[in-house]
Amino acid sequence: MQELEQLSAAVQRNCHISDARHARDYTLCVYLMKMREYYRWEKGYSLTAPLPQDDLGEWVVERERLWDRLAREDFDCLPVGDGCRDCFDAEAVNDRLVPAGLVYSAGFGRFVKPHFFLGRLLRHETVGGFRVFVSNDEYARDLSAPPAMTQGRNIFVRRDALRRMLWERIEEWRWRPSLESPMARAVAGYDFDVDPERALDAMTDQEVDAAVLHELGEGSVGELLGDGWSEMMMSLARSRAELQARAVRDLLADCLVTLPALLDRQAEPSLHFFFGNFRGMRRDLFPALLGAYETWLQTGDASALRDAVSRGHVHWRPTADTLVARFRELGDGCADAINAYLETRALT
Secondary structure, eight states: OHHHHHHHHHHHHHHHHHHHHHGGGSOHHHHHHHHHHHHHHHHTOOTTSOOOHHHHHHHHHHHHHHHHHHTTOOOOOEEETTEEEOTTOHHHHHHHHGGGTEEEEEEEOGGGOEEEEEEEEEEEEEETTEEEEEEEEEEEEOSSOOSEEEETTEEEEEHHHHHHHHHHHHHHHHHSOOTTSHHHHHHTTSOTTTOHHHHHHHHHHHHHHHHHHHHHHHHHHHHHHOHHHHHHHHHHTTSHHHHHHHHHHHHHHIIIIIHHHHHHHTOHHHHHHHHHTOOHHHHHHOHHHHHHHHHHHHHSOTHHHHHHHHHHHHHHHHHHHHHHHHHHHHGGGOHHHHHHHHTTOOOO
């Protein structure tokens, strides 16, 4: 227990340092929403419990003071076994933690923000040559908690973070309810009116499987594209082209693995949830996919959706290759060229 407390403290300190450097990358509205959710996690409030506003406000002020003190600090190594491991060497850390029922992840997300977390290992398996780690209770995390992440041939899915994200999506839909929306159809697959907690758990378990599928697609796409993609993304950090490139990769991963598998499984609630979250840059780049979804709803025939997925696979692979080629040609000045190219690549 003492070793776990020491490790949790070290991981959490690194989370604070990452937040100190990147928390203000978000718009004010997103920042405040994330701070509320982070406070709820840290203080142990249930997803439905009202938050004490005065205490929340004081906590935000104190957290920002902590970030001001840590913004220029270096990340700590992690006390694991008899030594201290580099905080980005998740593979070596997990060699010691996984047998003890723990899992650790370290990687980079949007805007090249470092993400760290330490959690209880729920399950560990190998799928298609990738090691899949599913965690549950989280002992340390940062402001933003990506539900899933692929690092090399390791896939990390965070059930607790996914459960919180699902609840946020459901609450967002309830603010503007529509019985004809994809989210309404996804929620209708579970008994939220009878037992919301049990329904949320059932939905989370289904979406854990869908998240694994997406990350398997991400891992496969990463191997297809090679190291040039990662180098390009570092160069595009904080640009519109970064968001566009991430959308291209997501679309390719979903056309390669996620959507074919969900269609084969006839996993209708997960398909509805997928399209409930199909927005922003992905939707702008691939409006044909949304049209095929609407056709499926009207006819009950998934062939149009399967055809759109096949078209997407054929379309997004050379698109992604071209992005890397532009980066190789233009180097760090490639963002405008990539942006202009992708403006012509929407699949309608």
